[in-house]
Every structure is written in structure tokens, then in C-alpha cells.
Amino acid sequence: MRVWSLHPRYLDASGLVACWRETLLAQKVLRGLTRGYTKHPQLQRWREQAEPVEAIGAYLHFLHAEATARGYRFDASRIAVPPTNPDRWLGVMSVSEGQLALEREHLRAKLEARSPEALPRLDDVALPHPLFASVPGRVAAWERA
Template sequence: MSLWTVHPKYLDKQGLISLWREGLLAQKVLNGELDVKLSNPIWQQFRQAENPLKAIGSYLSFVAAEGARRGYKFSHEKIIYPNFEDYEIPVRPQDLIFEMKHLRDKLKLRDREKWNETSQVEKVEAHPTFRLN
């Protein structure tokens, strides 16, 4: 499962659509609809949140908002608890930097325009559901 801690604005179309789908899958697992064992560290952060479904709902709401900004039609009604609350799931700065480098490597191969755009970023922003610690 690929849930990104970087802000969704950095993702290309393929990445944003994949993130939406992965987030919906995570929501199903958290809601007990799927019995899947996931070991991704970000996934574990959601499981440990005070209210995991609201936390993933916030995550998905921000992803859907980025999609809407770009003109995509993500089905907001698929979010069990849509909200824009700040859950402040902790993420280390070095993890955010590593993840941005990983994303830029992907963008270099599949979306040169987005790759060029992200190369201008001096300070990487986290997804609004996360906070740097």
C-alpha cells in the first residue's frame, strides 16, 4: 500500500489517482471490510490514531480536494468520515525528504513537467494530515 506523507499537490495524475485508490483501500481495512495485513509505517500511523477512520477520512478529504482542484472527479461520498481536521500524525523530516526523492525519481520517468515543477521545491510540505516532528 502506498500512502504518501508528502502533500498531494506534488503528485502527478497517475500518482494522485493511485493515492486515492490506496486511501480507499486503507479505509476499507480500517473499517473491517477487508482482512489484509499491512506493514507500511504510514499505515501503522493511521491504525494507531485516536480515531483511525476519521484520520483516514481527513487524509482522503485532502486528496479529493487536490483532485477537484485539478478537475478530477473523485467520489467524496466514498469517504466514510469526510473532514478537514488536522490529525497531526507525526512524520520525521528525513522521511519526508526521502519520500520526495523517491517521488521525483518516479516523476522523472513518467511526467517530466511535474518532475521539473518539484525540482523547484525548496521546502517539502507534508500532507495536511501529518506534522513534522
């Protein structure tokens, strides 16, 4: 499972679809609707939120917006708790610069292998997903580096 901390604009088509599907799975886990993946380390940061299902719904909202801007048709009705005010969620979760750097390099390797035409979109200092605010720090403790 990879729920990217990076802005979805950096993802190629395969990455965007995979992130959507994996985040829907994470949403299902957070709602208690599956027995698999319940101990997945990436879910820690969502569980730390006061409203984990709403937070992941906001994350999905921004993924959906990126997909729509690219002409893809992701089913927004799959978002269990869509945000009534998406702007309220801008930058509410923190992500360390170290985590962003690790994910940027991880994504760079994936793009080199499957979508080299998408590499120019990947900035040297990648922006976080709109839900996250970048803060100084190392790779997250939950990351399996």
C-alpha cells in the same frame, strides 16, 4: 501501497489517482472490510490515532480537494467518515523530515520516469500533506526503504 506523507500538490495525475485508490484500500482495511493488507507497515501510523478511520477520512478529504482543484472527479462519497471540520485535522499527525526527504526522492524518481513536466512542482524541501506536521527525525520505522 503508498499513502504519501507529501502534499498532494506534488503528485502527477497518475500519482494522485494511485494515492486515492490506495488510501481507499487502507480505509477499507482499517474498517475491517478486507482480509488483505492488514499487516501493511504504512497502516501503523493510522492505527496509532485515536480515530483511525476518521483520520484517514481527513487524509482522503485533502486528496479530494486537490483532485477537485485540478478538475478531476473523485467520488467523495467513498470517504467512509468525512471530516465535519477539516481544519481540525490540519497538522494533527507527525511526519519526520527524514521520511519526507525519502518520499521526495522516491517521488522524484517516479516523476522523472513518467511525468518529467511535473518535476518543477517538487520543491527541494517538500511540504507535508495537510494532515501532517513536519518534525525533526529519521525515516519512519514502518517505511520499507
